[in-house]
Amino acid sequence: xxxxxxxxxxxxxxxxxxxxxxxxxxxxxxxxxxxxxxxxxxxxxxxxxxxxxxxxxxxxxxxxxxxxxxxxxxxxxxxxxxxxxxxxxxxxxxxxxxxx
Amino acid sequence: xxxxxxxxxxxxxxxxxxxxxxxxxxxxxxxxxxxxxxxxxxxxxxxxxxxxxxxxxxxxxxxxxxxxxxxxxxxxxxxxxxxxxxxxxxxxxxxxxxxxxxxxx
Numbered sequence: 001x002x003x004x005x006x007x008x009x010x011x012x013x014x015x016x017x018x019x020x021x022x023x024x025x026x027x028x029x030x031x032x033x034x035x036x037x038x039x040x041x042x043x044x045x046x047x048x049x050x051x052x053x054x055x056x057x058x059x060x061x062x063x064x065x066x067x068x069x070x071x072x073x074x075x076x077x078x079x080x081x082x083x084x085x086x087x088x089x090x091x092x093x094x095x096x097x098x099x100x
Numbered sequence: 101x102x103x104x105x106x107x108x109x110x111x112x113x114x115x116x117x118x119x120x121x122x123x124x125x126x127x128x129x130x131x132x133x134x135x136x137x138x139x140x141x142x143x144x145x146x147x148x149x150x151x152x153x154x155x156x157x158x159x160x161x162x163x164x165x166x167x168x169x170x171x172x173x174x175x176x177x178x179x180x181x182x183x184x185x186x187x188x189x190x191x192x193x194x195x196x197x198x199x200x201x202x203x204x205x
Contacts, residue, residue, distance in 0.1 A: 001140045003149045009136050010129065025115055025129055030152040032106075032114040034190050038197025041104040043111075048134045049182075053194060076198035078153070078191060080184030089142040090157065090180045 037078055047085035054079045108134075141182060153186040 003026070011022040033043050037053050044050040056075040063070055082090075108130050115126035137147050141155055148154040158181050165176040186194070 001136075001145060001147045003152075006133070006136055006147070006149070010132055013132060014129070021119065025119060025121070025126075026133060028115050028118050029111050029130060029133055030149060032111050034152070034193050035197075036104075036106045036110075037190075037194045039103075040198055040201055041106055043106045045108060045134060048138060049184075053198060055198075074199070076195045078184075078186040078194045080155075080182075080186075082182040086138050086141065086182065089138065090182060 034078075045083065047083050049083040049086060050081050052079050052081070053077070144180075149187075151187055151189045153184055153190055156183050156185065157181070158183050 007019070007023050007026050010026060011017065011019050014022060017025075033051055036043050037051055040053060042050060042052045053076050056077060058074045059072050061070050061072040062068065108127065112123065112126040112130045115121055115129065116123050119126075121129070137155065140147050141157065144157060146154060146156045160176075160179050160181055162178045163176050165174055166172065167174055
C-alpha cells in the first residue's frame with residue numbers, strides 16, 4: 001500500500017470530507033511525527049509502535065575503496081520499535097481463522 | 101532540555117490546530133490511519149509512505165537462542181518482524197533538527 005492508497009481508504013470511510021482535506025490530514029499526521037523527532041521528542045502509539053531518535057556517536061570510518069580514514073560526525077537517526085499488539089498480529093494473523 | 105513523549109492525542113491536536121476539524125473527529129482519523137496501516141501489514145503487505153518512510157515485513161527463520169539466565173538452549177520459532185525504513189527526507193529533518201538543538205545548548 002502506498003500513501004495515495006491509504007488516503008483513498010480514509011476518504012472512502014469519510015464521505016463527508018473532501019479528498020484533498022483527507023490528503024492534508026494524513027500529511028499533517030506524518031509531518032507531526034517527523035517534527036516531534038526533529039525536536040528530540042518521541043512518539044508512542046500504543047498497540048502500533050514507538051518512534052524514537054537514536055544518537056550515533058562520531059567515529060572514524062574508512063573509505064572502503066581507498067582505505068583512507070575519514071571522520072564521520074555524530075548522527076541522529078529515526079528508529080521504530082513495533083508495538084506488542086501489532087507484532088502479535090503479524091505472527092498470529094495467519095492462524096486467525098483457525099482460532100475462531 | 102527534557103524530551104517529551106507524544107501520543108495519539110497530540111497527533112489529533114495537530115489536525116485540530118491546522119485544519120480546524122473537531123477534536124473527536126480528528127482522533128478518529130488518527131486512529132483510522134493507524135488501523136489501516138496495521139491491517140495492511142497484518143496481511144503481509146508492505147506500506148510505503150512517500151516522504152515519511154516504509155514499513156516492510158521480514159521473515160525470520162528458526163534459530164537457536166539461549167535463556168540468558170539458565171544458559172539453556174531453546175529454539176526460537178520462525179517469525180515475521182516489522183522493519184521501518186525512514187525516507188531520506190525524514191532522516192535529514194530528524195538529524196538536522198537534533199544537531200541544531202544540541203549545538204544550541
